[in-house]
Amino acid sequence: xxxxxxxxxxxxxxxxxxxxxxxxxxxxxxxxxxxxxxxxxxxxxxxxxxxxxxxxxxxxxxxxxxxxxxxxxxxxxxxxxxxxxxxxxxxxxxxxxxxxxxxxxxxxxxxxxxxxxxxxxxxxxxxxxxxxxxxxxxxxxxxxxxxxxxxxxxxxxxxxxxxxxxxxxxxxxxxxxxxxxxxxxxxxxxxxxxxxxxxxxxxxxxxxxxxxxxxxxxxxxxxxxxxxxxxxxxxxxxxxxxxxxxxxxxxxxxxxxxxxxxxxxxxxxxxxxxxxxxxxxxxxxxxxxxxxxxxxxxxxxxxxxxxxxxxxxxxxxxxxxxxxxxxxxxxxxxxxxxxxxxxxxxxxxxxxxxxxxxxxxxxxxxxxxxxxxxxxxxxxxxxxxxxxxxxxxxxxxxxxxxxxxxxxxxxxxxxxxxxxxxxxxxxxxxxxxxxxxxxxxxxxxxxxxxxxxxxxxxxxxxxxxxxxxxxxxxxxxxxxxxxxxxxxxxxxxxxxxxxxxxxxxxxxxxxxxxxxxxxxxxxxxxxxxxxxxxxxxxxxxxxxxxxxxxxxxxxxxxxxxxxxxxxxxxxxxxxxxxxxxxxxxxxxxxxxxxxxxxxxxxxxxxxxxxxxxxxxxxxxxxxxxxxxxxxxxxxxxxxxxxxxxxxxxxxxxxxxxxxxxxxxxxxxxxxxxxxxxxxxxxxxxxxxxxxxxxxxxxxxxxxxxxxxxxxxxxxxxxxxxxxxxxxxxxxxxxxxxxxxxxxxxx
Amino acid sequence: xxxxxxxxxxxxxxxxxxxxxxxxxxxxxxxxxxxxxxxxxxxxxxxxxxxxxxxxxxxxxxxxxxxxxxxxxxxxxxxxxxxxxxxxxxxxxxxxxxxxxxxxxxxxxxxxxxxxxxxxxxxxxxxxxxxxxxxxxxxxxxxxxxxxxxxxxxxxxxxxxxxxxxxxxxxxxxxxxxxxxxxxxxxxxxxxxxxxxxxx
Ligand SMILES: [Zn+2]
Ligand SMILES: [Zn+2]
Numbered sequence: 049x050x051x052x053x054x055x056x057x058x059x060x061x062x063x064x065x066x067x068x069x070x071x072x073x074x075x076x077x078x079x080x081x082x083x084x085x086x087x088x089x090x091x092x093x094x095x096x097x098x099x100x101x102x103x104x105x106x107x108x109x110x111x112x113x114x115x116x117x118x119x120x121x122x123x124x125x126x127x128x129x130x131x132x133x134x135x136x137x138x139x140x141x142x143x144x145x146x147x148x149x150x151x152x153x154x155x156x157x158x159x160x161x162x163x164x165x166x167x168x169x170x171x172x173x174x175x176x177x178x179x180x181x182x183x184x185x186x187x188x189x190x191x192x193x194x195x196x197x198x199x200x201x202x203x204x205x206x207x208x209x210x211x212x213x214x215x216x217x218x219x220x221x222x223x224x225x226x227x228x229x230x231x232x233x234x235x236x237x238x239x240x241x242x243x244x245x246x247x248x249x250x251x252x253x254x255x256x257x258x259x260x261x262x263x264x265x266x267x268x269x270x271x272x273x274x275x276x277x278x279x280x281x282x283x284x285x286x287x288x289x290x291x292x293x294x295x296x297x298x299x300x301x302x303x304x305x306x307x308x309x310x311x312x313x314x315x316x317x318x319x320x321x322x323x324x325x326x327x328x329x330x331x332x333x334x335x336x337x338x339x340x341x342x343x344x345x346x347x348x349x350x351x352x353x354x355x356x357x358x359x360x361x362x363x364x365x366x367x368x369x370x371x372x373x374x375x376x377x378x379x380x381x382x383x384x385x386x387x388x389x390x391x392x393x394x395x396x397x398x399x400x401x402x403x404x405x406x407x408x409x410x411x412x413x414x415x416x417x418x419x420x421x422x423x424x425x426x427x428x429x430x431x432x433x434x435x436x437x438x439x440x441x442x443x444x445x446x447x448x449x450x451x452x453x454x455x456x457x458x459x460x461x462x463x464x465x466x467x468x469x470x471x472x473x474x475x476x477x478x479x480x481x482x483x484x485x486x487x488x489x490x491x492x493x494x495x496x497x498x499x500x501x502x503x504x505x506x507x508x509x510x511x512x513x514x515x516x517x518x519x520x521x522x523x524x525x526x527x528x529x530x531x532x533x534x535x536x537x538x539x540x541x542x543x544x545x546x547x548x549x550x551x552x553x554x555x556x557x558x559x560x561x562x563x564x565x566x567x568x569x570x571x572x573x574x575x576x577x578x579x580x581x582x583x584x585x586x587x588x589x590x591x592x593x594x595x596x597x598x599x600x601x602x603x604x605x606x607x608x609x610x611x612x613x614x615x616x617x618x619x620x621x622x623x624x625x626x627x628x629x630x631x632x633x634x635x636x637x638x639x640x641x642x643x644x645x646x647x648x649x650x651x652x653x654x655x656x657x658x659x660x661x662x663x664x665x666x667x668x669x670x671x672x673x674x675x676x677x678x679x680x681x682x683x684x685x686x687x688x689x690x691x692x693x694x695x696x697x698x699x700x701x702x703x704x705x706x707x708x709x710x711x712x713x714x715x716x717x718x719x720x721x722x723x724x725x726x727x728x729x730x731x732x733x734x735x736x737x738x739x740x741x742x743x744x745x746x747x748x749x750x751x752x753x754x755x756x757x758x759x760x761x762x763x764x765x766x767x768x769x770x771x772x773x774x775x776x777x778x779x780x781x782x783x784x785x786x787x788x789x790x791x792x793x794x
Numbered sequence: 795x796x797x798x799x800x801x802x803x804x805x806x807x808x809x810x811x812x813x814x815x816x817x818x819x820x821x822x823x824x825x826x827x828x829x830x831x832x833x834x835x836x837x838x839x840x841x842x843x844x845x846x847x848x849x850x851x852x853x854x855x856x857x858x859x860x861x862x863x864x865x866x867x868x869x870x871x872x873x874x875x876x877x878x879x880x881x882x883x884x885x886x887x888x889x890x891x892x893x894x895x896x897x898x899x900x901x902x903x904x905x906x907x908x909x910x911x912x913x914x915x916x917x918x919x920x921x922x923x924x925x926x927x928x929x930x931x932x933x934x935x936x937x938x939x940x941x942x943x944x945x946x947x948x949x950x951x952x953x954x955x956x957x958x959x960x961x962x963x964x965x966x967x968x969x970x971x972x973x974x975x976x977x978x979x980x981x982x983x984x985x986x987x988x989x990x991x992x993x994x
Contacts, residue, residue, distance in 0.1 A: 077955055079958065083913040083959075086913065094973065094974070207979060215956070375869070376867070376869060441868030441898070441899075446899065495903070498903060498904060522902075522903070524903045525870060525899075525966050526899050584869070587869040760900055760939070
């Protein structure tokens with residue numbers, strides 16, 4: 049046996065004494081045992097009650113130990129001391145053995161413990177662990193109220209299983225809650241059951257002693273720029289356990305988060321002890337870790353947010369146009385998703401100024417009540433929450449989900465729910481655009497990452513990071529798929545005037561190359577679609593709202609309509625929040641009087657004849673170690689110039705030069721963190737046609753998309769779909785005829 | 795990110811709605827695919843298939859031999875759970891299992907499987923296990939787009955004993971995992987070779 053195991057044993061032997069009366073299992077096949085124990089380790093982490101780092105490391109080391117018996121012995125030596133009870137299933141009735149000591153709980157809070165299961169006969173039913181002391185208090189006999197002080201729940205969620213594995217040895221998790229402070233006793237029972245309903249299974253029991261320490265309210269004092277604020281706090285004790293226990297959370301605290309969001313005056317309950325608290329307020333804040341000692345008196349945790357930048361002061365207002373209050377990670381019981389106040393709390397805590405909370409398939413008929421056609425009443429300036437729709441799980445979702453923002457009416461005519469919507473995305477868009485909505489596909493790269501071939505004759509044309517590239521996507525998913533057709537269409541706006549059917553493409557939350565590549569090709573065909581930033585919280589990720597963002601410029605007071613109009617006009621950049629590209633302008637070199645600002649007057653710079661253009665941007669980035677980041681000037685999808693930016697948080701004015709001999713789009717990016725929208729430089733009044741290959745790529749896309757999506761269109765919409773696709777085919781053929789071959793990158 | 799492909803163009807033929815398989819048809823196809831693999835079907839399943847050729851009975855037999863149930867939500871997120879099939883193998887022998895896919899987003903992406911040995915220090919595919927979703931003529935690993943699809947999963951474990959393996963599935967959205975929903979851990983019981991009925 050390697051020496052390191054001896055060391056671990058000596059560390060743990062004193063703790064092990066308390067559980068020495070537990071039955072031991074001599075041999076277990078090492079592979080399934082270690083796999084089970086690893087899942088236990090993962091589950092403890094997932095519920096915020098991780099194993100001690102030393103125990104975790106010791107378990108990892110067992111993976112290089114080949115002997116079954118040695119592994120079984122080591123596992124028991126490491127985990128038995130963490131067990132509340134051992135349950136031996138070898139006899140007629142389960143034999144429950146307590147730890148031989150008083151176990152510590154804390155009042156009004158949950159603790160997780162392990163349970164050792166010895167199972168020589170290989171039972172594979174469910175293991176019901178219960179206690180008469182955990183029976184409900186409402187409707188209980190008056191003399192039982194005192195003894196029903198305990199809350200008890202086994203954790204059997206992923207990656208654990210509800211049923212016993214049948215291995216001779218396994219460990220499970222049970223969570224206990226104490227209503228009271230002080231010394232208490234409880235009887236713990238165990239039975240193997242074939243179903244939840246089974247009543248008469250033989251059960252065994254043990255009487256256990258507990259001591260519940262009082263928990264203490266910890267209140268928060270949070271300020272940002274001298275104003276009271278909301279922030280994110282991840283609270284862990286010395287053993288790494290998260291508070292409040294994740295598996296017992298209801299909104300506004302989300303069970304899939306280690307962090308909670310708290311504002312000045314709000315509290316959490318913590319038992320006495322030492323804690324580390326990770327404090328943050330979104331990507332513009334400098335994250336910090338504080339130590340907190342809780343004794344028996346109320347304490348206050350003070351967090352004064354330090355920022356490396358405050359883009360709102362520069363009139364750039366962050367937003368996430370795609371977050372959800374229901375579906376995916378959210379629960380649908382005890383409530384159907386969460387409420388506007390819960391979503392706003394998370395936006396405030398991540399310093400996300402605008403949250404577009406989109407109702408979609410799950411809980412649609414419950415969540416639709418929150419749509420008002422204006423910002424929600426819970427909004428607290430400048431934090432704005434607005435309910436709108438993502439076409440997802442119904443209607444035209446199969447050809448690509450659509451974010452519909454700034455709707456006046458949230459439901460398609462002809463019904464009051466989600467089942468009667470059209471199946472052709474263009475039909476959805478036509479309806480939404482007629483009411484002045486701002487629209488674009490969601491999670492764009494879905495369906496664009498698998499490829500089915502490559503455009504002929506494009507050898508050597510791929511740019512750095514494979515942007516652009518000429519592989520033909522499969523169009524087999526739910527991102528910017530029918531998009532390739534819809535961008536070629538104009539539909540009547542609210543006043544009947546024709547407007548583009550698509551305003552923006554969503555970016556920042558899927559494969560960056562695939563989403564930006566689609567955007568570049570669309571721009572190269574002259575379609576002036578804008579980029580916006582989204583998270584699709586908590587579907588693409590449940591980590592937090594505002595992971596993908598758009599920063600839109602609104603001078604003066606922030607209002608949702610003005611913000612979303614800036615998004616549609618491309619007076620904005622997309623970002624993960626770590627990098628900012630503000631105040632972009634372009635002007636003919638030496639002629640500042642003709643300077644054009646991004647998002648103003650159609651972002652259009654007009655020149656006569658080939659000209660040099662000067663592009664300026666205020667760039668700032670903040671990254672650990674202040675590395676230098678390349679800031680690239682992009683012309684028609686390719687890098688035309690580059691400046692380096694020190695990522696120390698300081699905003700710097702950068703200048704770029706481009707020589708334009710034809711009408712072009714010009715933007716600035718920091719791959720993969722941020723991208724400005726484009727300025728359109730129009731040379732001699734000609735349309736932007738810099739790449740025949742881009743138009744050919746789009747035309748191939750129309751064909752591939754048709755092959756995948758035709759079947760998703762309802763019979764009555766087939767004819768319309770065919771017309772819509774034919775229109776796109778003709779549009780791209782026309783562009784191919786007008787366009788020049790792509791200039792080969794150097 | 796994808797790798798550049800050879801400079802060829804080919805397009806997948808359209809599947810009109812009328813050709814989308816019903817669950818019973820999909821079940822029949824997966825049985826045919828399993829037979830085409832020339833792998834021995836588990837006895838219970840063979841008996842049921844021999845007893846009746848009624849589409850509904852075939853479907854029920856396939857449902858009972860489903861090892862993995864995959865649910866793809868409208869956001870293309872994948873949720874995986876163990877199905878009713880007994881995860882029993884014979885050492886050294888490649889054996890078929892069925893994967894039931896409930897496809898609620900109509901995706902036509904490829905269903906990919908990954909295997910992880912949690913008991914090993916390197917999280918790579920264990921060398922004692924072969925697992926793949928069959929992609930053969932007449933039975934693709936791509937989703938048809940139908941609401942219920944069956945796929946054929948071939949498994950082989952070299953040594954007898956009990957082996958637990960984590961199987962992860964994704965349908966084009968990548969394997970980014972939300973709370974272990976895209977994976978399930980299967981405890982295989984692997985019998986000794988000589989205890990098995992002769993196959994083929
Ligand atoms: Zn969504
Ligand atoms: Zn979606």
